[in-house]
Amino acid sequence: MSGRQAQARRAGAYLTTVATEAGYDVRPRQGGRAQLAALTGLSLTTISRTLDGKTLPLPSQLTTWATVLDLDHRRLLVETGHIPEQRGTQDANREANSAPLSPDEAMDAWGITDPIIRKTLSGTIVQAIRLQEELDSSDELRAVVGGA
Numbered sequence: 663m664s665g666r667q668a669q670a671r672r673a674g675a676y677l678t679t680v681a682t683e684a685g686y687d688v689r690p691r692q693g694g695r696a697q698l699a700a701l702t703g704l705s706l707t708t709i710s711r712t713l714d715g716k717t718l719p720l721p722s723q724l725t726t727w728a729t730v731l732d733l734d735h736r737r738l739l740v741e742t743g744h745i746p747e748q749r750g751t752q753d754a755n756r757e758a759n760s761a762p763l764s765p766d767e768a769m770d771a772w773g774i775t776d777p778i779i780r781k782t783l784s785g786t787i788v789q790a791i792r793l794q795e796e797l798d799s800s801d802e803l804r805a806v807v808g809g810a
Contacts, residue, residue: 666718673742674715677727681713684731688713702726718742721773736771744773 678688686694695713699706704723711717719727721744728735739745763771765787769780 669743670712670718671715673718674713676738676741677719678713680731680733698730701730739771739773745771 681688681694681698686697688694688698690710695709696706698704699709702709702723703726704712708717708719708723712719712723719742721739724738724742724744725735727733728738736745740747765784766780768787769783774780774783
């Protein structure tokens with residue numbers, strides 16, 4: 663079994679457990695899978711393949727699962743093997759300290775591994791941060807000049 667298959671099974675087992683605990687009967691043809699499909703906007707096939715451990719959900723899909731099942735998104739990423747336990751703990755501590763994520767930390771949390779995508783996204787994030795800082799500076803200047 664490949665690492666990805668094992669991760670898909672791990673994710674399916676965890677999501678089956680938390681969905682059942684949330685009150686969904688996710689056994690085949692019991693209605694819980696259809697309810698989850700309707701609530702998440704994912705297809706019934708995607709829900710079934712995910713719960714059966716045949717398909718590894720994307721991080722963006724896990725965000726939807728977390729919202730519907732009222733779960734902590736980071737915990738869900740850890741439990742489904744998208745980020746390691748230590749990573750989840752560091753991120754939880756970072757959130758408590760309100761420190762911003764670096765572009766690399768954000769891409770790691772989102773599961774973006776392709777080097778070309780990472781380079782492109784990192785440049786875009788850095789540019790967006792600079793633009794925001796410029797806007798914030800000009801707002802502060804206007805507030806000072808307008809208040810004088």
